[in-house]
Amino acid sequence: MTLRCAVLDDYQEVALSVADWSSVGSEVEVTAFRRHFATEDELVAAIEGCEIVVAMRERTPFTERVLDRLPRLRLLVTTGMRNASIDLGAAARRGITVCGTASGSEPAVELTWALILGLARRIGEESGALRAGGPWQSTLGTDLHGNRLGLLGLGKIGTRVARVGQAFGMEVTAWSQNLTAERADAVGVRLAGSKEELLETSDFVSVHLVLGDRTRGLLGADELKRMRPSAYLVNTSRAAIVDRTALADALRGGWIAGAGLDVFEHEPLPADDEFRSLPNLLATPHLGYVTERNYRGYFTQAVEDIAAFLAGRPVRTLG
Template sequence: MKLRCAVLDDYQRAAASLADWSSLEDRVEVEFFHEHEDDEDKLAAALERFEIIVIMRERTPFRASLLGRLPRLKLLVTTGMRNASVDLAAAAGQGVAVCGTRGNPEPTPELTWALILGLARRLVPEHQALRSNGPWQSTLGIDLYGKRLGLLGLGTVGSRVARVGLAFGMEVAAWSPNLTAERAAEVGVQLAASKEELLESSDFVSVHLVLGDRSRGLLGREELKRMRPTAYLINTSRAPIVDREALVEALQEGWIAGAGVDVYDREPLPADDVFRTLPNVLTTPHLGYVTERNYRTFYGDAVEDIRAFLAGEPVRKLN
C-alpha cells in the first residue's frame, strides 16, 4: 500500500510542475492543496490520512496541538532549513522526522530593492494615476544617491542589500547585536554605534534579522519614534521583529514617511486588515522567496528528502 503525501499551500499551483514527483509514484501518492486553511479542526480532518506532509515556509504552522491530531504522520518537510512555526520538540516526541531544503539567497534582497525603489520613486501612486487618467507627474521622487541606508542585520541577505546600496552611491551602515567592525568592513559598510544611532540617522531602514527571542519586538514605539519623519522602514524578514501596533501608529501619525512591508503577523492578510488601506505603505503578499528558481530548489529538495526517508536515511533533518 502506498504512503500518502500532502503538499500544502500550493497557492500558485506550481509545485507539481517544478519537481519530479513521478520518481516517488511507485511508493507515494501525492496530493496538492492549493487553498490555505486556518481552522485547525478542518486542517486536522483533511490531513489525518497522510504519512508525509510538505509545507511551504510558515504558511501553515505545525504546533503541538495539530501534530497530536495527526497520528499517521511520519515525515514533515519544510522548505528552508529554519521554520519557527514548527514545534520540533513535539514532532520529535511523536516520532515525526522533520527535514528541510536548501534555498537561494538572492530573491529576498531583490524584493527588498523593489520595495525601496517603489517607495523612493512613488511608483504605485504614479502608476495608479496614469491608469486612471489622473494627473501627469504628481509626486517628487527621492534620490537614493547620497542617502543613508541603515541595515538591521548584515548576514546573507543584509550583505547583498548593502552592496546594491553602495552601487547606488548610498552611505550604508549596519547594526545587529553581534555585528563586528571587521564584518562590516568586509562588506564595505559602516558599523553603527548603536541601534538607536542607526535609526536616528538613516533615510531607509531595512530589517534583515532572524526571528528569535532577542529580535522579537526589536522595533517598537520607542524605536520607531527615533526614526526621521522623512524615513522609510522596509521589512522583508519576519513580521514579529516589528511591533505591529506601533508600526500602524507610526504610519498613521507620521512618525515615519512610509514603509515597505512583505511579512505579516497573520498570513494571508485578512480582507479588512489596515495594511491593505494605509496610503503610505507599499505592501506585497510575502513574495520575498517566491521565485521560480527558488521553488524548483524547494520542491526538488523536498522530493529528495522523501526519497531519503523511504530509504531509511533522512537528510537535512531539523530535529
C-alpha cells in the same frame, strides 16, 4: 502500501509541475492544496490520513497539539532549512522525521530592493494614477545616491542588500546585537554605534534579522519615533520584529514617510486589514522567496527528501 502526501499552501498551483515527482510516484499519492487552512480543525480534517506532509515555509504551524492530532504523520518536509512554526521537539518525541530544503537568498534581496525603489520613486501611487487617468506626475521621488541606508542585520541577505546600496552610491551603516566592526569593515559598511543612532540617521532602514527572543518587538513606538519623518522602513524578514500597532500609528501619524512590508503576523492578510489600505504603505503578499528558481529548488529537494526517507536514509534533517 501507498503512502499519502499532502503539499500545503500551493497558492500558485505549481508544486506538482516545477519538480519531477515520478521517483516517488509508485509509492506515494500526492495531493496539493491551494487553499490555506485557516484553522487547526480544517488542517487536521484535510491531512489526518497522510503519512507525509510538505509545508510551505512558516505558513502553517505544526505545534505539539497539531502533531498529536496527526497520528499517521511520519515525515514533515519544510521548504527552507529553518521553520519556527514546527515544534521540532514534539516531532522528535513522536518519531516524526523533519527535513528541510535549501533556498537561495537572492530572491529576498531582490524583493527588498523592489520595495525600496518602489517607495523611493512612489511607483504604486504613480502607476495607479496613470492607470486611472489621474494627474501626470504628482510626486517627487527620493534619491538613493548620497542618502543613507541603515541595515538591521548584516548576515547573508543584509550583506547583499548592502552591496546593492553601495552600487547605488548610498552610504551604508549596519547594526545588530552581535555585529562587530571587523565584520562591518569586511563588507565596506560602517558599524552604527547603536540601534538608536542607526534609526536617527538613516533615510532608509531595512530589517534583516532572525526572529527570536531578542529581536521580537525590536522596533516599537519609541524606536519608530526616532526615525526621520522623511525616512522609510522596509521589512522583508519577519513581521514580529516590528510592533504592528506602533507601525500603524507611525504611518497614520506621519512619524515616518512610509514603509514597505512583505511579511505579516497573520498570513494571508485578512481582507479588511488596515495594512491593505494605508496610503503610505507599499505591501506585497510575502513574495520574498516566490520565484521560479526558488520553487524548483524547494520542490525538487522535497521529492529528494521523500525518496531518501522511503529508502531509510533521511537527508537534510532538522532538529
